[in-house]
Amino acid sequence: MRKPSAILILVLSGILLTVSCARDEILHENLVVDGNTPPPSNGISTLQLNNYINNLYIDLFGRAPTEGELEDRSEYLRTNNYSEEARGTIIDELMESYEYYKNINILTTQKMLVDVDSITVTNQIATYEYIIYLNELAGDTLYNYLIEFEVQKLTDLLQAPVDLYEGSIGVNEYFRRFIYNYYYDEVNMGSLNFVVSCFENLFQRLPTDEETSDGIAMVDGTSSQLLLIDGSSKEDFVDIVTNHLEFYQGQVIEAYHTLLAREPSSFEMYADGLDMMSDNHFNAVKKKILQSEEYAGF
Template sequence: MRYAFVAIVFLSLFSCKKDPVVFENNDIPPYDEIPTIIVQNYVNRLFIDIIGREPLDAEMDLEVNALEAEDLSMESREDLVEKLMYSEAPLEGDISYNHACFEKLYEDTKARLLEGSSDGFIMSKYDIFRFAAIADSLSGNVTGYEANMELANALLAIIDCKESLRTQTIEINEVYRRMTYNWIYDEINMNTFNFINATFNDMFFRYPTQSEFDNAYSVIEFNEPAQVLGVVVQNKLEYIEALTSTTEFEEGLVRWSFLNMLAREPSAQEVYAHVGLFEQTNDILTIYKSIFKTDEYAGFD
């Protein structure tokens, strides 16, 4: 009897079939079921958002086939994104994808900060200030010469941004410094009141507190030392450098990237994660790359 009971227990233990463990809300999208037209839309969108144009037919066929051959894997998406951002192979109609990418980034940043001012317009203003500086020099007006040369050089520094950023001579925060410290930005945001509000809103997506505004006003209007965002500054350039050297500036880059690429605000978790990515390289393309390979951006969700 005792042996029969043990046998029954033994058979019961090993004949029981365990239910499978199911993790809800963790489904892998069936990428092999995604229509080719959706993949084509993704490739088209990447080309436009990264290099500013639609792909040629040959480019479209090549990249769609490459993605589908890898079942739209994250690795294949990242390969395409990096190709469009960093490939320096010569192209018909473009110098390279890399040059076109930084041209697009440069133009997008000008659109955000300088109302899309063309390089021709910027250089025309440079010529005016440069000519005025030469006239001041010839007349012995040293103060006028220095003031006009500073205005001219600040405009020329904008034009230099594109290639300097591409070759990693400067980083994105320097681009923002140059595009907010110049005659054009001052004309768009005339007077100190508007300038302070504009710089906070453009970089942080918010307006300054009363204390922040008062301190910034003293610095810009009177060159009086004051604390701005935890840093003591004494002039307009130092004020801009303080703004572009903060974590809040990096958060602003993340927010701008999400709004620009996904037409939505990032969550607090997404902001934190992407600021971490950015701080590893100080390259805004790191943020873009993370967004571009997602199912949400691709339309695969």
């Protein structure tokens, strides 16, 4: 009677072993789902890549890339393993375009001259030139040199983005033209408003009480000292605030605010400010930020 039981147990064990093996095979079978794309081995998704390229075009050109631009830039980064060097190559190419400088000019004009555009400036130049013409007809040219000086400043303002693009001026002269003209004076009427606005726009801070009083005195033609530099005219004031290290540090602060939405560290502000002062341009500092993993997100 015991032998059949042993045989039965042996048979049942074989059945269980067969089922177990079959189950193991099912559990370890590779499942393929149609339309499902596995994530890239480097962990950088298509969404991350597209976001990076879109942000570059928006921050540098003020617009999104076209489909062709997005495809070309994406393929280039993939081919070059998304390297920092590859990112730098794309940034260099974008910064070599006049569209980049045109966008800089639009943003600077909106910030510093509010709603003044090139047509408005051109019309004002024409008005000044007509006044000069009428004075010459009347034989009253005593003050024409003052009007001609204003014409030259507005002409320089119109030419600023082209000159910056061509490299004939640096970033300090570029901003100098924006604060030293008829329209900036109209937006910031009076010596007090002029001094305060220059500190806000160029240094990204308000002046101290002493800086305010010294700045006003200098703008009004009185000999005074600002940022440890002597001056006695509005032109002296403009030269000081567009050549001081703090001017370049102000551009660093704005770059970090705009591109990374944060304050630069003390080290970043000092080191990048010196670099920008040495180059007299903001491209190298901007490129460093745009190239970084912090900006790219990968």
